[in-house]
């Protein structure tokens with residue numbers, strides 16, 4: 001079912017946890033199914049746009065570009081507030097080598113595990129800080145972040161592949177921490193540290209999970225979830241014949257955000 | 268496809284001595300594999316992925332390339348930038364917008380850019396040129412406005428990819444012109460329209476493809492801050508099929524070439540098929556000359572000798588000089604010449620021969636059918652025959668207009684029903700076609716019954732199903748009538764609501780009515796593309812002076828008028844159907860795919876479409892090329908010679924991508940009764956008669 005070179009990511013592993021069928025449809029069959037997730041499509045669209053712009057402004061700023069004028073002229077007050085939060089309450093950034101919007105990929109048997117990192121800093125004092133900007137609707141809860149696939153995958157991948165960014169020096173898990181910074185709730189999540197023991201535990205968990213997924217024999221084994229609240233925020237609800245009123249607790253998956261509306265040309 | 272062993276030298280060359288290689292020869296020599304292996308060498312040596320730029324000629328190639336890279340057995344690596352020139356340019360313009368917007372001349376540089384897709388660009392050009400057309404611009408040209416618009420946009424793109432100023436378009440066209448003086452007036456009109464359009468884009472922060480090329484090439488790359496970032500980041504350069512790239516892409520490669528730690532370029536300087544997009548094969552030859560070392564693989568060393576000989580002989584007949592002697596025999600390249608009276612007979616014969624080949628053990632994936640156009644009759648007849656014989660068959664073609672797609676037509680029909688304020692009328696036929704999809708499962712006959720009995724032509728509204736008599740209700744089917752009522756009520760309640768964005772309407776229509784388990788995933792994909800297209804149109808709407816429900820109305824009118832689709836509507840790509848017989852059109856789509864067939868069927872070889880570009884009085888691909896000598900004149904002799912040269916390129920490209928033999932297929936007349944004796948047919952006959 002799963003091709004050689006298939007790329008597991010925090011998003012796909014999270015999806016598998018939420019619903020195996022959704023994993024099948026989205027990541028194995030690449031099925032596009034443009035059903036709305038909410039009745040408030042304008043709000044949904046704006047949330048995506050705002051997230052994209054915010055990520056882009058931070059990236060532009062890191063390149064030394066002047067973004068203030070664009071933010072002041074923006075007709076989105078929330079985006080301006082977020083930038084204000086960033087100005088006043090951005091997380092500490094130690095001096096060191098900084099990499100923005102970097103994708104790292106590590107082998108896992110015949111498959112790969114990838115992480116799309118908003119920012120990594122290899123600090124002069126030896127610390128390795130992974131930053132992830134959050135722009136979703138929900139107020140983040142520390143406990144949810146400590147124990148999710150994103151935290152596990154990001155820290156694991158940076159330790160396994162970080163040497164690519166350090167000129168060959170291996171990354172010690174004990175030096176790694178992951179900092180989630182939410183534009184709306186800048187103080188909500190504390191840095192999440194890492195250790196060698198956690199790294200080995202992460203490897204085992206990933207190995208087991210991938211084996212479990214790869215062991216599924218056929219499409220039918222990618223079962224529909226029992227949890228109907230998942231269906232209420234899933235674009236495939238009509239495909240799966242799980243039609244019910246749309247929920248209002250939708251959110252965006254920042255890992256999948258992309259300027260994909262960029263028109264295409266053949267050259 | 269095997270890779271020529273000579274390429275290994277380049278693949279394993281130094282990683283940091285600024286060594287630059289060019290691998291030259293036909294694609295079948297394995298240059299693309301060489302690039303992938305080189306990429307592997309770089310990554311295995313610990314070069315971070317973000318330091319490698321891979322430039323590819325088109326999106327389909329980029330997709331295939333990525334898939335192959337994903338399948339490599341490699342240790343950890345950083346993701347590599349696999350980009351087309353346009354993709355790279357648009358991404359970097361978005362990122363460096365604060366640096367470049369002002370100097371590029373945008374009136375409000377602090378506003379984010381709005382990228383226009385091709386549909387929207389056509390709409391905008393149509394809007395801006397409409398008053399001028401009403402004043403008599405382009406009078407005397409018997410041509411649909413749509414074709415005028417696409418030629419105007421073509422001029423903008425040609426200037427941008429060749430890297431000359433927009434103001435030079437009309438002077439260049441005029442200087443080369445040798446015909447009637449009245450044409451010069453048309454060129455003046457062209458210049459006024461394109462200047463107006465460019466001015467509007469700059470005023471409103473709109474970037475069409477031409478501005479993406481121009482802003483990137485002329486403004487962004489010229490900024491020291493940008494160039495420092497770009498060259499510090501991309502230390503290794505890999506370029507695939509450089510002959511399929513435009514001059515400004517070659518400029519970028521040339522500049523980067525001398526600053527990279529290593530560079531590996533590939534190309535076939537005798538190819539370069541997409542001349543209509545401005546690609547420049549001689550520019551690839553210039554890059555080759557700038558590289559420190561070239562490794563050249565001749566066709567004789569990587570392709571079938573008989574097919575190479577056939578291509579060479581056709582080239583001679585087309586006046587393309589004497590070709591290199593080949594060990595092969597042109598006659599042996601041709602398995603059969605299928606000539607029938609009617610086109611349908613030709614198609615039947617093709618299907619029969621293919622079934623025979625398969626019965627002899629040839630795999631369907633080893634057979635390719637190429638044609639200038641894959642029209643409905645051709646697609647239908649082949650699909651039916653192969654379905655009956657249980658042979659996998661895939662059509663790989665580009666849609667020319669959005670409205671060609673039944674899914675799109677159905678959506679727009681329902682949109683018209685939902686928006687009576689637009690005042691657009693529908694035919695029973697349109698409605699029946701839409702109902703067939705919206706009320707699935709419903710056969711065409713019943714769909715027509717519903718449309719005839721339940722559509723009020725005068726009000727443009729659907730009637731309540733209670734107006735059906737019992738007999739009709741039974742004929743249509745109770746379940747279908749129930750589904751009809753759900754649709755009717757949905758439309759009614761939508762009309763009662765405060766109107767929202769048009770693409771949101773499409774999304775809801777999909778989610779609440781059209782998407783059920785009966786819907787094919789391929790159709791859902793087309794819906795996605797339609798929604799993306801409509802959303803892109805809406806984002807540009809304020810700059811086109813459109814508001815509210817007018818946006819949807821104009822969008823629907825534009826699509827129904829036959830706007831040429833952005834390039835992203837294709838059925839499937841070749842690599843998605845490796846085990847199927849592939850019908851590919853137009854021919855260059857096949858040539859770019861990297862597919863090598865055991866047997867090729869060339870259809871309609873008598874058709875002028877193999878030779879004849881569209882009549883384009885308002886533009887000229889050659890005169891607007893960077894390479895055009897401005898002292899030259901566009902005469903019939905030049906025109907004739909260039910067409911022959913292009914035809915030879917196609918023939919050579921196809922022959923190099925075939926291992927076993929070709930079937931040349933023609934019919935005496937098409938449906939319109941025109942005799943089919945185009946230049947390809949004439950050349951083929953001459954070559955075959957030589958040996959008879």
Ligand code: SF4
Nearest residue numbers: 019022224231234240
């Ligand atoms: S609708 Fe429900 S069952 Fe179907 S993919 Fe989505 S979450 Fe899974």
